[in-house]
Amino acid sequence: MSSRTHIIDNALGAIGETPLIRLDRIAAQEGLQCNLLGKLEYTSVGGSVKDRIAKRMVEKAEEEGKLIPGKSVVIEPTSGNTGIGLALACAVKGYSVIITMPNKMSLEKEAALRALGAEVVRTPTEAAWDSPESHIGVALRLQREIPGGIILDQYRNINNPLAHELTTGPEIVNAVVATPSTPTKPSSGKVDVFVAGAGTGGTITGISRAIKKTHNPDAIVVGVDPKGSVLAVPASMNEEDSGTMYIVEGIGYDFVPDVLDRADVDTWLKTGDEESFEAVRKLMRVEGLLVGGSSGSALSGALRWLKSEPGKRIAQTKSANVVVLLPDGIRNYMSKPWFLKMALEAEPTPLASTISSILKKS
Numbered sequence: 001m002s003s004r005t006h007i008i009d010n011a012l013g014a015i016g017e018t019p020l021i022r023l024d025r026i027a028a029q030e031g032l033q034c035n036l037l038g039k040l041e042y043t044s045v046g047g048s049v050k051d052r053i054a055k056r057m058v059e060k061a062e063e064e065g066k067l068i069p070g071k072s073v074v075i076e077p078t079s080g081n082t083g084i085g086l087a088l089a090c091a092v093k094g095y096s097v098i099i100t101m102p103n104k105m106s107l108e109k110e111a112a113l114r115a116l117g118a119e120v121v122r123t124p125t126e127a128a129w130d131s132p133e134s135h136i137g138v139a140l141r142l143q144r145e146i147p148g149g150i151i152l153d154q155y156r157n158i159n160n161p162l163a164h165e166l167t168t169g170p171e172i173v174n175a176v177v178a179t180p181s182t183p184t185k186p187s188s189g190k191v192d193v194f195v196a197g198a199g200t201g202g203t204i205t206g207i208s209r210a211i212k213k214t215h216n217p218d219a220i221v222v223g224v225d226p227k228g229s230v231l232a233v234p235a236s237m238n239e240e241d242s243g244t245m246y247i248v249e250g251i252g253y254d255f256v257p258d259v260l261d262r263a264d265v266d267t268w269l270k271t272g273d274e275e276s277f278e279a280v281r282k283l284m285r286v287e288g289l290l291v292g293g294s295s296g297s298a299l300s301g302a303l304r305w306l307k308s309e310p311g312k313r314i315a316q317t318k319s320a321n322v323v324v325l326l327p328d329g330i331r332n333y334m335s336k337p338w339f340l341k342m343a344l345e346a347e348p349t350p351l352a353s354t355i356s357s358i359l360k361k362s
């Protein structure tokens, strides 16, 4: 039974339980026979997949006696979404919050964080992760000096992948299993392919474990890593575009976080900004889904894999279920030039000339 059908105690009760949605129009456009499915995380209360880990990291730290209301100051380096999840959890529970975040991350995320009562410290995007100036370095410096300062540390905290192994993954599996196979919509009854981008890697690691451990050990897990990041395997894939700066937020790093277990990922693809934004446009225009940039990266990676030699057979199998994780929504990026260009400089619809000729008459 969904908790959304009853009165919810507080914002934390409205985290997760996100829909799995058919992307039939994109599948048709791309000539795919398989079921292409999107896990839509922006419907979570804080607007992203990272609400889930924030809730679990805070609750577990409380259980372990590491957080004391009125005293503890939660400090976290993040690309923003984990920060938003933490800030909303801490607003409900009464902890102070400081978020350190690279300059490239959107103003919308900073505004949401400040609105939730967090302090925000911006750091140079180009600072190496282990330098004192990076978002990680600054968080460590603040923690050392601020009484009650605690870093829950999404890069190392087991509750990051566990949140996905115990919630996001089972939700995907349950939705696929619960949907009957019909003549018009055949289904293998299994998750056959799962595609996601990686930042900390908690999402892909946890969901891969949920799918492979008890549901379908043969599922193929595809990781998406932006050009300029170092997470893809084999490492040679990362060399060609080493040093490239990318605009997409939330995925890719210059180090491999502990919580990313690359043994849980079967194959990797590198994606660029342009293809990611083009895929965002498709998700909006033909599926009505207001997703953020990294959702475009995941979809673009999925489509590319389905057209590749290893993916072709699944792409043409009508009953195959291919799940793409869509981590957050476009409301995080409304002021970003890439989005404004896409939205405001888009081809006029066929109605535009009708409207202007009507308005000219009077």
Ligand code: PMP
Pocket: 048, 050, 079, 080, 081, 082, 197, 198, 199, 200, 201, 202, 203, 204, 249, 250, 251, 292, 294, 295, 327, 328
């Ligand atoms: N997309 C967005 C927008 C994100 O904020 C994040 C979190 N960094 C991710 C993807 C990747 O999630 P994870 O950290 O679990 O790999």
